[in-house]
Amino acid sequence: MTSIRRLREVPRFDREVDVVVMGLGLAGASAALEAKAAGADVLVVERSGAGGGASALSGGLIYMGGGTPVQKAAGFEDSEENMFKFLMAVSSPGADEEKIRVFCADSIEHFHWFEKQGVPFKRSFYDEPGLESRTDDCLVYTSGEDCAPWNTIATPAPRGHKAQVVQKGGGLLMKIMLEAVGRESIPVLTDTRGEALVVADDGVVCGLVVKHAGAELALRARRGVVLAAGGFIMNEAMCALHAPVLNRVTDRNGTPGDDGTGIRLGQSAGGTAIRMHLGEVALPYTIPNPLSKGVYLNTRGQRFINEDTYHGHVGIAGLYKEAGELFLLLDDATFRRGLVGLQPSWVAETFEELEAEAGFPPGSLVETMTLYNRHAAQGRDPVFGKRPERIVPLVNPPYALVDCRVSQGAIWSGFTIGGLRTSVDGEVLDYAGDPVPGLFAAGRTAAIFSGHGYAGSGASLADASYFGRRAGRAIARAGGR
Amino acid sequence: MTSIRRLREVPRFDREVDVVVMGLGLAGASAALEAKAAGADVLVVERSGAGGGASALSGGLIYMGGGTPVQKAAGFEDSEENMFKFLMAVSSPGADEEKIRVFCADSIEHFHWFEKQGVPFKRSFYDEPGLESRTDDCLVYTSGEDCAPWNTIATPAPRGHKAQVVQKGGGLLMKIMLEAVGRESIPVLTDTRGEALVVADDGVVCGLVVKHAGAELALRARRGVVLAAGGFIMNEAMCALHAPVLNRVTDRNGTPGDDGTGIRLGQSAGGTAIRMHLGEVALPYTIPNPLSKGVYLNTRGQRFINEDTYHGHVGIAGLYKEAGELFLLLDDATFRRGLVGLQPSWVAETFEELEAEAGFPPGSLVETMTLYNRHAAQGRDPVFGKRPERIVPLVNPPYALVDCRVSQGAIWSGFTIGGLRTSVDGEVLDYAGDPVPGLFAAGRTAAIFSGHGYAGSGASLADASYFGRRAGRAIARAGGR
Numbered sequence: 001m002t003s004i005r006r007l008r009e010v011p012r013f014d015r016e017v018d019v020v021v022m023g024l025g026l027a028g029a030s031a032a033l034e035a036k037a038a039g040a041d042v043l044v045v046e047r048s049g050a051g052g053g054a055s056a057l058s059g060g061l062i063y064m065g066g067g068t069p070v071q072k073a074a075g076f077e078d079s080e081e082n083m084f085k086f087l088m089a090v091s092s093p094g095a096d097e098e099k100i101r102v103f104c105a106d107s108i109e110h111f112h113w114f115e116k117q118g119v120p121f122k123r124s125f126y127d128e129p130g131l132e133s134r135t136d137d138c139l140v141y142t143s144g145e146d147c148a149p150w151n152t153i154a155t156p157a158p159r160g161h162k163a164q165v166v167q168k169g170g171g172l173l174m175k176i177m178l179e180a181v182g183r184e185s186i187p188v189l190t191d192t193r194g195e196a197l198v199v200a201d202d203g204v205v206c207g208l209v210v211k212h213a214g215a216e217l218a219l220r221a222r223r224g225v226v227l228a229a230g231g232f233i234m235n236e237a238m239c240a241l242h243a244p245v246l247n248r249v250t251d252r253n254g255t256p257g258d259d260g261t262g263i264r265l266g267q268s269a270g271g272t273a274i275r276m277h278l279g280e281v282a283l284p285y286t287i288p289n290p291l292s293k294g295v296y297l298n299t300r301g302q303r304f305i306n307e308d309t310y311h312g313h314v315g316i317a318g319l320y321k322e323a324g325e326l327f328l329l330l331d332d333a334t335f336r337r338g339l340v341g342l343q344p345s346w347v348a349e350t351f352e353e354l355e356a357e358a359g360f361p362p363g364s365l366v367e368t369m370t371l372y373n374r375h376a377a378q379g380r381d382p383v384f385g386k387r388p389e390r391i392v393p394l395v396n397p398p399y400a401l402v403d404c405r406v407s408q409g410a411i412w413s414g415f416t417i418g419g420l421r422t423s424v425d426g427e428v429l430d431y432a433g434d435p436v437p438g439l440f441a442a443g444r445t446a447a448i449f450s451g452h453g454y455a456g457s458g459a460s461l462a463d464a465s466y467f468g469r470r471a472g473r474a475i476a477r478a479g480g481r
Numbered sequence: 482m483t484s485i486r487r488l489r490e491v492p493r494f495d496r497e498v499d500v501v502v503m504g505l506g507l508a509g510a511s512a513a514l515e516a517k518a519a520g521a522d523v524l525v526v527e528r529s530g531a532g533g534g535a536s537a538l539s540g541g542l543i544y545m546g547g548g549t550p551v552q553k554a555a556g557f558e559d560s561e562e563n564m565f566k567f568l569m570a571v572s573s574p575g576a577d578e579e580k581i582r583v584f585c586a587d588s589i590e591h592f593h594w595f596e597k598q599g600v601p602f603k604r605s606f607y608d609e610p611g612l613e614s615r616t617d618d619c620l621v622y623t624s625g626e627d628c629a630p631w632n633t634i635a636t637p638a639p640r641g642h643k644a645q646v647v648q649k650g651g652g653l654l655m656k657i658m659l660e661a662v663g664r665e666s667i668p669v670l671t672d673t674r675g676e677a678l679v680v681a682d683d684g685v686v687c688g689l690v691v692k693h694a695g696a697e698l699a700l701r702a703r704r705g706v707v708l709a710a711g712g713f714i715m716n717e718a719m720c721a722l723h724a725p726v727l728n729r730v731t732d733r734n735g736t737p738g739d740d741g742t743g744i745r746l747g748q749s750a751g752g753t754a755i756r757m758h759l760g761e762v763a764l765p766y767t768i769p770n771p772l773s774k775g776v777y778l779n780t781r782g783q784r785f786i787n788e789d790t791y792h793g794h795v796g797i798a799g800l801y802k803e804a805g806e807l808f809l810l811l812d813d814a815t816f817r818r819g820l821v822g823l824q825p826s827w828v829a830e831t832f833e834e835l836e837a838e839a840g841f842p843p844g845s846l847v848e849t850m851t852l853y854n855r856h857a858a859q860g861r862d863p864v865f866g867k868r869p870e871r872i873v874p875l876v877n878p879p880y881a882l883v884d885c886r887v888s889q890g891a892i893w894s895g896f897t898i899g900g901l902r903t904s905v906d907g908e909v910l911d912y913a914g915d916p917v918p919g920l921f922a923a924g925r926t927a928a929i930f931s932g933h934g935y936a937g938s939g940a941s942l943a944d945a946s947y948f949g950r951r952a953g954r955a956i957a958r959a960g961g962r
């Protein structure tokens with residue numbers, strides 16, 4: 001189903017355009033809009049009944065910086081160089097310097113492009129790091145920029161931008177982007193699945209065979225095909241082979257289309273998939289600041305991260321290093337103020353009791369909290385560098401322990417961020433780093449820009465839109481066939 | 482250099498055989514011997530001046546079990562099922578059950594095959610887990626089988642088998658294996674580099690273009706090609722793309738041939754590489770038992786593993802989770818008895834002083850050791866499950882801290898274990914899991930059998946030889962062209 005079709009084996013084409021875009025999430029919409037703007041005749045095919053994809057289900061954060069109008073209005077200083085410095089650090093090891101460079105250089109322009117499509121961004125900051133603001137405010141910290149160790153590497157600046165809407169922003173974002181696609185009169189074939197790339201004998205990708213309304217259609221793409229069909233979090237077998245820890249997450253972020261079809265189509269034509277073990281992972285809640293005054297513990301009763309960092313960092317470290325087996329400890333003061341619908345599994349008057357009840361190794365939780373509280377009384381955390389304003393000694397019983405273990409049913413969410421290796425212009429690259437002619441990819445069908453690190457929430461939509469746009473512009477001027 | 486050559490573009494072949502094996506380490510030798518034994522006309526090409534490869538430089542441990550003659554003679558009970566249970570657990574997440582099943586089922590036969598080739602195994606056990614015994618004894622624990630948590634999952638049995646020679650066994654092993662290749666009159670072209678696979682229009686691999694003495698030779702392989710040309714630890718750019726943490730290791734285990742050529746040749750013909758981020762990693766020393774009475778600390782002054790486990794587990798967890806930034810803490814008693822040429826970087830009369838001198842977060846080392854010593858006084862380690870016989874309270878000053886940080890020049894060694902995806906018979910598989918006809922791979926050119934887990938020292942040579950043999954048998958009966 002995902003093997004190639006030879007050009008000479010295609011008797012006739014049902015439709016002929018310059019560019020076929022497969023998938024109408026944010027990556028596909030961005031690629032289509034830019035290809036069209038560059039003069040190309042574009043056709044979009046979308047597997048489901050309407051566009052939107054996983055982008056529409058998402059929090060809608062877009063990672064942009066360097067001094068966007070929202071950053072400025074909210075009083076945050078940022079620069080291209082500062083953003084670059086942060087992203088290089090957070091993306092290590094294996095940061096993709098070339099992509100990060102252009103991503104930062106063009107970030108303000110990218111913001112204006114979104115506004116030109118009609119996406120409204122309120123000039124305001126929301127002072128809770130999270131998946132998205134719960135108000136219609138725009139700007140949030142989404143990658144721990146103001147936390148250790150990053151706050152010593154680059155000047156902290158929030159860069160998560162959400163369209164102006166209460167709660168999640170993905171729905172509004174995609175509604176507007178789909179309207180933009182409509183305004184540009186870009187044809188969209190919905191209920192249409194990509195089945196095979198059409199490849200000429202010399203390896204040039206020049207079409208896509210799709211299934212539409214039960215029938216097979218052959219689409220000729222004179223300049224090439226953009227694969228923007230999502231990742232593979234919905235494909236358990238692919239996760240088992242490439243990213244088995246992601247099979248532990250209880251809430252797979254995606255649509256049924258995120259089954260790896262896009263990646264496999266790209267591989268069938270010679271594209272190489274990279275960093276396939278990586279994922280974005282989040283704890284089940286948008287952590288409010290008071291909650292970060294608590295302490296995360298692993299099963300050995302140890303802390304493993306500064307709790308005030310962005311909870312996506314907690315999620316990644318928690319799943320990849322601690323197998324998703326975490327607890328959150330709070331005292332009476334921090335518990336009352338902070339929790340959002342979370343119930344403690346254990347409550348006790350002393351750490352000793354709590355430790356015994358929850359089954360930690362004897363003494364482990366007590367020792368951890370003795371050290372933590374001793375430092376907290378001085379307003380500091382020399383072990384993990386939590387910020388003073390998030391540090392209070394946990395000394396008000398009862399103490400509560402929230403069970404965040406994925407094995408015990410805690411809801412962890414995640415999606416894949418590995419995928420086809422692409423150039424800065426979205427060209428799909430083969431094992432040697434050479435472009436597969438006529439083939440482009442964007443969004444989670446491609447490996448995200450941030451190397452083996454984790455660039456935080458908003459990075460995926462920013463990558464999808466920014467590199468999707470570049471792919472659209474590049475394919476419009478591609479030689480093709 | 483690593484792109485394919487079309488069959489129709491090859492004007493003539495300089496030599497024609499059934500099977501071409503590229504690389505004469507253990508995988509290549511095993512494949513060649515079995516293909517020859519099955520009646521095939523085999524030619525081996527080897528890039529360097531003589532066979533041996535990274536196998537000859539290795540400790541020479543081969544992971545075999547299920548009740549080998551050595552295990553029996555040394556008084557260890559083991560069974561296929563017990564070995565399977567252990568390997569499935571240690572290989573998680575993502576254990577490759579199909580490969581592990583056949584690997585265990587045939588392990589005793591595999592032992593006898595080595596003896597038939599002339600490899601001597603002394604019927605003896607060496608009671609220090611390590612890279613290899615320092616005597617000519619055979620059997621060692623190489624994967625923490627007798628340590629937590631594995632000792633509760635399967636009955637502990639040592640499975641690392643070394644040929645009978647003092648110190649490292651790889652040299653003798655490969656000397657004997659190369660003699661076996663010679664006895665079978667299998668021709669070997671040395672100083673010969675594989676440059677391009679020859680592929681027919683229907684995708685069948687049917688030859689290899691090599692460079693020999695400055696000239697290009699086209700080798701026809703009627704039944705196919707076995708890629709057994711090592712991994713990619715010597716290729717920094719490939720490591721940066723796929724396994725950036727491995728660029729931190731200071732001692733790359735391999736020969737110059739481990740530059741990824743084999744993997745890239747396989748990819749050029751449609752093979753898929755998987756688990757490319759993974760490596761085997763070891764600390765700079767063969768840890769003697771007394772040393773494991775010490776305590777490993779990360780930069781936050783925390784323990785992170787049971788110190789009595791096989792040091793490869795320490796290496797993997799240490800590099801992948803702790804970025805290679807470790808310390809080993811010993812007291813006067815454990816230090817004097819245990820250290821093998823290691824010098825402490827800090828010595829102090831109290832933990833407080835040691836902690837301050839080495840720059841740990843204040844109180845962190847002291848708290849860790851308070852808890853550790855309290856439990857050790859009771860002969861137990863409820864936090865990580867270290868075995869009672871390796872537990873002593875560290876209470877005899879002075880205390881010594883050995884700096885094992887890779888960033889400070891400590892010698893960590895490692896090599897890649899990701900590579901081409903292969904079937905149980907060594908067929909190279911494409912992205913969809915279908916064989917690339919005529920193409921086989923073994924050794925570190927292929928992804929190791931153990932999924933995303935880490936099966937310990939000896940696993941790589943065992944994988945190379947066992948699945949190399951299977952590849953040799955399979956290609957001898959392959960349809961070919």
